Amino acid sequence: MKVEFFMPIVWILNGLFLVSMINFFRLVKTLIKKMTHQLDELEQKTLVDSLAISMLVVVVLHILQVIIGVFTFSNGIKYTPVIAP
Incomplete structure (x- = not known):
């Protein structure tokens, strides 16, 4: 190319x-x-809320990756995760 x-x-x-x-x-x-x-009180609350939502998104993505990995392993499908050690 x-x-x-x-x-x-x-x-x-x-x-x-x-x-x-x-x-x-x-x-x-x-x-x-x-x-x-x-930071004032509203800015602190906004910061904490946004960090909490970000952490929740990361946890949900990892849980989905584990579920997909278990499902594909049990069905004999070769699966390479996005985040791998």
Whole structure:
């Protein structure tokens, strides 16, 4: 394949990486504000709620992965999980 075929994919991945890094540092900044008590009550509640929902999404995804793994293993289907050790 030609290199030109992969260039849009590379640009999209670079864009996603940049957005991820910006959001990571915004999260660190917000957590530092929380630890230094610079957030008001509503902002603290919003932060805790969003972190709780994020953790719940991660747990649900892992539970689904376990269920799919058990189902495919018991039926003899070769399954490679997305997150593997």
